[in-house]
Amino acid sequence: MPTLQVSSLRKSYGDRLAVDDLTFSTAPGEIVGLLGPNGAGKTTTINMILGVLEPSGGRIHIEGRSLATDRREALQRTNFAAVYAPLPGNLTVEQNLKFFGMLYGVASLKNRIDTVLEQFDLLGFRRTKCGVLSSGEQTRVCLAKAMLNAPRLLLLDEPTASLDPATAREVRAKIRGLATDRQVSVLWTSHNMYEVESVCDRVLFLSRGRVLLEGNPKTLPDEHGKGTLEELFIAVAREPLSLES
Amino acid sequence: MRITPVRAIVLRQLYLLRGGPTRVLSLVIWVAIDIILWGFMTKYLNTVTAAGFDFVPVLLGAVLMWDFFTRVMFGVTMAFFEDVWSRNFLNIFGSPVSINEYLTGLVSSSIITSTLGLVVMLILAVALFGLSFILYGGLLVPFLMVLFLFGIALGIVGCSFVLRFGPSAEWFVWPIPAILSPFAGVFYPISTMPTWIQWIAHLLPPMYVFEGMRAIVTGGAMSMKSLTMGGVLAVLYVLAASLVFTRVYRNAVRTGLIARYSAETIT
Numbered sequence: 001m002p003t004l005q006v007s008s009l010r011k012s013y014g015d016r017l018a019v020d021d022l023t024f025s026t027a028p029g030e031i032v033g034l035l036g037p038n039g040a041g042k043t044t045t046i047n048m049i050l051g052v053l054e055p056s057g058g059r060i061h062i063e064g065r066s067l068a069t070d071r072r073e074a075l076q077r078t079n080f081a082a083v084y085a086p087l088p089g090n091l092t093v094e095q096n097l098k099f100f101g102m103l104y105g106v107a108s109l110k111n112r113i114d115t116v117l118e119q120f121d122l123l124g125f126r127r128t129k130c131g132v133l134s135s136g137e138q139t140r141v142c143l144a145k146a147m148l149n150a151p152r153l154l155l156l157d158e159p160t161a162s163l164d165p166a167t168a169r170e171v172r173a174k175i176r177g178l179a180t181d182r183q184v185s186v187l188w189t190s191h192n193m194y195e196v197e198s199v200c201d202r203v204l205f206l207s208r209g210r211v212l213l214e215g216n217p218k219t220l221p222d223e224h225g226k227g228t229l230e231e232l233f234i235a236v237a238r239e240p241l242s243l244e245s
Numbered sequence: 246m247r248i249t250p251v252r253a254i255v256l257r258q259l260y261l262l263r264g265g266p267t268r269v270l271s272l273v274i275w276v277a278i279d280i281i282l283w284g285f286m287t288k289y290l291n292t293v294t295a296a297g298f299d300f301v302p303v304l305l306g307a308v309l310m311w312d313f314f315t316r317v318m319f320g321v322t323m324a325f326f327e328d329v330w331s332r333n334f335l336n337i338f339g340s341p342v343s344i345n346e347y348l349t350g351l352v353s354s355s356i357i358t359s360t361l362g363l364v365v366m367l368i369l370a371v372a373l374f375g376l377s378f379i380l381y382g383g384l385l386v387p388f389l390m391v392l393f394l395f396g397i398a399l400g401i402v403g404c405s406f407v408l409r410f411g412p413s414a415e416w417f418v419w420p421i422p423a424i425l426s427p428f429a430g431v432f433y434p435i436s437t438m439p440t441w442i443q444w445i446a447h448l449l450p451p452m453y454v455f456e457g458m459r460a461i462v463t464g465g466a467m468s469m470k471s472l473t474m475g476g477v478l479a480v481l482y483v484l485a486a487s488l489v490f491t492r493v494y495r496n497a498v499r500t501g502l503i504a505r506y507s508a509e510t511i512t
Contacts, residue, residue, distance in 0.1 A: 013500075013501070043504075047504040050335075050339040051338070051339065051498075052334075052335060052338050052498060052503045052504045053501050053504050054495075054499045071341070071343075072343065073341075075340060076341045085332075085335040085336055085339075086332075087333075087336065088327070090261060090264065090265075090331065091257065091260055092260075092264075095257075095260045098253075099253050099256065099260075100253075100336065100340065102249050102250060102252060103249075103253050103337070103340040103341070103342050104341060105247065105341065129264075145336075
């Protein structure tokens with residue numbers, strides 16, 4: 001059974017289609033890159049999977065649970081981190097983790113908090129207010145929160161955007177390890193093609209709300225006559241119609 | 246409904262109160278100023294009126310009860326504003342928390358903050374001005390209950406308004422108690438107002454409380470039917486406010502407001 005099953009997903013704002021008949025799935029342990037230029041529909045798709053944006057049509061199932069009819073059960077197995085959704089700055093790292101851990105109904109919360117703090121090298125910041133952390137540290141706190149409920153589906157919207165290269169590499173390795181060891185399915189958006197190539201098992205190129213290309217990030221550029229994933233990305237952004245066939 | 250997410254929202258509020266003394270101060274300073282100001286005013290009025298009428302239970306009692314109602318309302322909105330100010334909607338509503346759990350958490354937070362304000366007011370009013378609620382006896386509980394429920398209802402309406410129109414609509418919430426107070430007959434009997442305002446007053450649950458309080462203080466009989474009416478109205482307002490919030494939330498999810506709730510104004 002796929003961890004995430006998205007079927008004929010659609011979102012329109014008046015006459016404008018933000019996501020158009022999107023169908024894809026992710027398997028346990030698989031990291032899928034959701035790529036595309038700004039406005040392609042990546043964040044809209046993630047918001048719909050998170051349940052904060054109602055689709056105009058289509059279905060979303062997380063581990064077989066329908067998001068529309070079984071929201072709590074579906075979201076209990078999901079978590080996310082995004083650069084544009086930092087945790088409240090007026091709470092300490094530990095207070096934030098406790099707050100969100102309780103919202104997600106995490107069992108043995110104290111132990112779980114200790115685990116994620118250690119996992120993301122945050123033990124020294126336990127009693128520091130999130131607002132005074134550097135952006136990289138805040139990103140690590142967001143990732144720690146995203147791991148609290150040991151999600152089966154992890155949604156990461158540009159998770160390494162504000163991290164230095166060394167920390168970004170560590171974070172990628174950690175998430176890669178989680179996906180493999182715990183069979184967590186990850187949907188990852190990024191504009192860093194090097195990162196996508198190194199971490200993703202499969203990529204979906206979105207253009208105008210539709211999946212334009214899909215495949216292995218290591219072989220996909222060659223299949224479309226491009227030297228690198230970045231060149232392919234630029235081609236998708238500039239001339240999507242030439243790639244549609 | 247699960248209790249743990251409700252506890253989480255209350256715990257968050259306690260963390261914030263513990264983390265900043267200015268937050269605690271803001272809960273008690275305004276009510277303390279009100280009690281002291283009106284306390285001296287009532288003392289002065291007692292000295293200049295010849296009839297020997299005691300203004301303390303009438304005016305100071307009314308101020309205390311109205312401030313309690315205001316604290317309840319702001320207790321709900323302040324807990325909600327924490328999520329507005331910290332741009333936390335995506336984290337909150339992207340979690341398994343349900344709207345009922347979220348609203349119950351806001352209301353529970355308000356119970357704590359409004360109780361703190363009430364205790365401070367009672368201490369000041371009793372210790373400095375000799376206010377006594379013995380006169381009201383067991384009726385004090387339903388009086389407070391009606392005001393509490395109406396405060397909750399207006400708090401939820403305020404949250405709905407800000408959720409619908411964006412953070413800049415926050416200003417709308419603060420003057421609501423001041424706008425309502427002339428119509429609710431807080432300081433004077435509603436019979437002193439024009440007939441059309443009296444009709445409005447009958448739609449406001451606090452009116453039944455303050456009319457009842459005055460009836461008791463002046464030695465008259467308190468109408469239980471009237472107080473029940475106030476209670477029923479307050480419950481109806483809570484239900485209506487919850488429905489409004491749920492509808493506004495669903496609309497926000499449909500239009501995408503929740504996902505991009507950070508703009509200064511959202512139309």
